Amino acid sequence: MGANSTVVFADLTGSTRVFEAMGNARATDTVTRLTQWIGGVCEAHGGRVVKMLGDGVLAIFPAGDIATAAVLELQRNHQKRLQAWPASLRMDLQIGVASGDVLEVDGDCYGDAVNLASRLSDLAGPGQIWVTESVVEQLKEGEVRHRNLGPITIRGKNETPIVHRIDWQEEMSEFLTMPATLAQTNRAVDSSFGQIELSWLDVRALFSAADLPIHLGRVDEAQFVVNDPRVSRLHARIEARQGSCVLVDVSTYGTWVRFHGSAGVSGEIALRRDECVLHGSGEIGLGAPLSDFSAPTIAFKTTGGDLLLARRDAR
Numbered sequence: 293m294g295a296n297s298t299v300v301f302a303d304l305t306g307s308t309r310v311f312e313a314m315g316n317a318r319a320t321d322t323v324t325r326l327t328q329w330i331g332g333v334c335e336a337h338g339g340r341v342v343k344m345l346g347d348g349v350l351a352i353f354p355a356g357d358i359a360t361a362a363v364l365e366l367q368r369n370h371q372k373r374l375q376a377w378p379a380s381l382r383m384d385l386q387i388g389v390a391s392g393d394v395l396e397v398d399g400d401c402y403g404d405a406v407n408l409a410s411r412l413s414d415l416a417g418p419g420q421i422w423v424t425e426s427v428v429e430q431l432k433e434g435e436v437r438h439r440n441l442g443p444i445t446i447r448g449k450n451e452t453p454i455v456h457r458i459d460w461q462e463e464m465s466e467f468l469t470m471p472a473t474l475a476q477t478n479r480a481v482d483s484s485f486g487q488i489e490l491s492w493l494d495v496r497a498l499f500s501a502a503d504l505p506i507h508l509g510r511v512d513e514a515q516f517v518v519n520d521p522r523v524s525r526l527h528a529r530i531e532a533r534q535g536s537c538v539l540v541d542v543s544t545y546g547t548w549v550r551f552h553g554s555a556g557v558s559g560e561i562a563l564r565r566d567e568c569v570l571h572g573s574g575e576i577g578l579g580a581p582l583s584d585f586s587a588p589t590i591a592f593k594t595t596g597g598d599l600l601l602a603r604r605d606a607r
Contacts, residue, residue, distance in 0.1 A: 297394040298359040298427060299405045300339065301413035302330050302366060303348035304383040306525070313380050323347050326383065330366060337362035342401050347383070348413070352401060356391050356423075356430030360458065363387050363421050364436070367460040371419070379544070384419045388412025391426040411446050412455065415505060415529070417542025417565060421458040428456050442534045445504060485537045488530065488570065489593045490516050501532040508578065508590065520588040522579030528563075530570070537594050539576065540567040548577035548587075570594055 304326060311319040327349050331341040334351040338358050342350045353359035367385055374382045390412060392405030408424060416422040428438060437459040443452035487500045490508075497516055499506055506515035509526040518527070524543040531538045541547040541563035549561045551574040560582050561568055573593040580587035 296392065297401075297405065298353040298356045298389060298391045298430075299394060299401070299403075299409040300334065300351045300353065300359050300363060301348060301388045301409045302334075302351075302363065303345075303386050303413050305386055305418045306383045307347040309525070310381055310383060322381075323383075330385075333366050333369075334362050337365070342399070350401075350406075350410075352394060356389070356427040357432070357435075359389055360423070360427065360431060360436055363389060364458070364460050367419065367421060386413055386416040386418055387421045388414070388416055389421065389423040389427050391424060391430065407448075408446065408453065411448075415444070415446075416457075417529070417540060418544075419565060420542070421460055423456050423458060425454040425456065445532055485532060485535055485571075485594060485596060487595050488537055489595075490590050491592075492516075492518050492588065492590045499530070501537075504530055504532040504537075506530050508576070516590070518578055518588050518590065520579065523588055524579070527578050528576070537570045538567055539563070539570050541565055543579065545579045548580075548582050550575050550577075550582050 304323065307319070307323055310322065313319075314322065323346075327344050327347065330349045331344070331351065334341055334349065334353075337353070339351045339353040339362055342352055353362065366387065370385050374384070388409040388411065390405040390408040392403060392408070394401050394403045394405055412422040412424070422441070423438070438456040439459060441455045441457055444455040445452055485501055487498060489496070489498050491497075495517070499515070506529070507526045508514055508516045508518060508528045508530070510517065510519060510523040511525045514526055522545060524545070527541075527543040528547050529540040529542055531540065539547070539549065542565065547563045549563065549568055549570070551572055560577070562581070570592060571594055573591070575582055576590040576592055577584075577587040578590065582589060
């Protein structure tokens with residue numbers, strides 16, 4: 293049996309771009325200094341660095357509250373650092389945190405909490421902290437602002453753990469403020485989501501709820517690729533959550549959404565590191581407003597699961 297611990301995965305995003313801009317030697321030195329700093333902050337909060345992972349750090353803590361304090365300090369201080377860096381050299385932190393039994397063998401650690409923290413780090417957007425509910429339960433009420441994202445589908449896991457996003461900003465910034473039209477959009481959602489169809493130019497793809505989450509982005513790692521310089525490498529994520537289809541912006545320049553024929557929703561919804569529920573049909577603009585005719589624009593159409601089931605039964 294392992295010991296109950298809290299696992300932190302902290303990864304730097306955008307390191308590939310930095311290596312291209314700075315060259316291998318300087319970029320390696322920069323990434324190494326950052327990961328050493330990450331490790332130092334973890335140790336200062338009572339954590340222990342298990343290993344460095346290239347541009348990331350794996351650390352374990354005896355409790356969720358001190359792990360949360362560590363990752364809050366990481367994000368806040370790193371954000372201050374990035375404000376002085378050129379945009380082309382910025383590497384955001386994306387962090388996953390999970391609590392549970394951890395087994396340590398030969399200097400490494402194993403267990404569901406380790407795997408879950410790793411996956412949450414992958415799913416979290418740049419500048420975000422995603423934690424399991426088991427971590428939130430160890431926090432004092434009102435100690436840390438967090439948003440319940442609901443059950444999240446994790447590839448390789450049959451269960452859908454409840455995940456929270458930690459709002460680490462000391463003052464709420466504009467990209468954490470949800471537009472008023474967004475609240476109207478969420479209330480209008482049909483929760484029987486079954487699949488989403490995406491199309492851009494001559495590219496068309498269909499994803500069922502079971503296929504999600506997927507990424508929209510400029511690189512081949514994205515499940516739906518949009519090759520445009522305004523599109524981030526991994527620009528936005530689409531998830532199936534609590535019977536709904538959720539679009540999450542994780543980009544540098546933002547994402548815009550416009551719905552077709554939705555009562556109570558007009559104009560465009562601008563997302564900056566935030567999210568909205570997709571329903572019906574409409575367009576998603578990546579890196580530029582939809583009012584810009586040249587914006588990379590993805591048409592989407594969602595279909596309810598009940599309708600899909602009826603179609604299958606009719607065959």
